[in-house]
Amino acid sequence: MQPTGAWENLDADKLNIKSFFLIHVLGVLSLVFLGRFVGKSLEILSISSIYYIASYAFFSLICEFLSFYLSVLVINKLLPSYNVPENFRKICLLLYYSLIPYYFIAFVINLFPSMYFLGIICLYGPVLFWFGTKSLFNFKKEDHLIFYIISIIIIAGIHLTLRFIVILPFFNNIIKL
Numbered sequence: 001m002q003p004t005g006a007w008e009n010l011d012a013d014k015l016n017i018k019s020f021f022l023i024h025v026l027g028v029l030s031l032v033f034l035g036r037f038v039g040k041s042l043e044i045l046s047i048s049s050i051y052y053i054a055s056y057a058f059f060s061l062i063c064e065f066l067s068f069y070l071s072v073l074v075i076n077k078l079l080p081s082y083n084v085p086e087n088f089r090k091i092c093l094l095l096y097y098s099l100i101p102y103y104f105i106a107f108v109i110n111l112f113p114s115m116y117f118l119g120i121i122c123l124y125g126p127v128l129f130w131f132g133t134k135s136l137f138n139f140k141k142e143d144h145l146i147f148y149i150i151s152i153i154i155i156a157g158i159h160l161t162l163r164f165i166v167i168l169p170f171f172n173n174i175i176k177l
Contacts, residue, residue, distance in 0.1 A: 007135035012089040020092060025068060028096075032106050033061040039110035056171045063166050064103075067159040071095055074158065075151050082143045090136045095155070098129035126152060 037057040045053065076091045101124045109116055130148055133139065139147055 007132050010093050010136070012087065012093050012136070015089045015093065017089065017092065020096075021069075024096060026065070028100070028103050029061055029064050029068075032064060032103050032110070033057050035107035035110040036060055039113070042111075043113065052171075056167070059166055059171070063159075063162045067155075067162050068095060068099065070158050070162075071155045074154050078147070078150065078154070079137070082139055082147050084137050084139060087137075094129065094132040094136055098125045098132060101125045101128070 037054060040053045040056060041050065072088065072091050072095055075095070076086050076088050079086050079091075102122045105119055105122050108118060129152065133148055133151070134144060
């Protein structure tokens with residue numbers, strides 16, 4: 001994916017939010033769910049119940065979806081602080097395409113844990129986010145970097161908070177830190 005030129009081809013005004021969340025977001029997250037379920041089944045089925053593994057994968061799916069949705073809501077509400085009008089559709093597209101490397105690597109690493117070194121590909125997501133914010137929104141030059149850093153902190157904070165609240169207390173023996 002070309003990080004600078006691809007953003008101009010996106011037409012956020014024609015985006016149907018409901019179908020976008022049902023088809024694109026839940027589609028990608030369902031693949032991550034499938035990767036988690038199969039990967040964890042292969043890894044710990046001999047010492048754990050299939051229901052336990054399925055519930056872990058399901059609650060991880062819920063966390064990922066809530067993390068995505070809450071990040072979109074919070075970042076959208078952050079835009080007026082930088083004199084940029086709120087645009088839910090653009091933020092949805094921005095976050096979706098920026099998180100694709102993370103979701104892809106989560107799928108691969110859950111299926112093949114020994115491929116954890118591919119996690120470095122996740123660093124392409126913030127690069128996509130940087131160029132996406134630059135292309136989709138009209139920030140002042142001094143505000144762009146601040147918005148970018150705050151947004152990345154918000155995305156990571158929401159994701160980690162949900163994981164710590166929902167996943168860690170109940171599925172601590174599945175997670176290897």
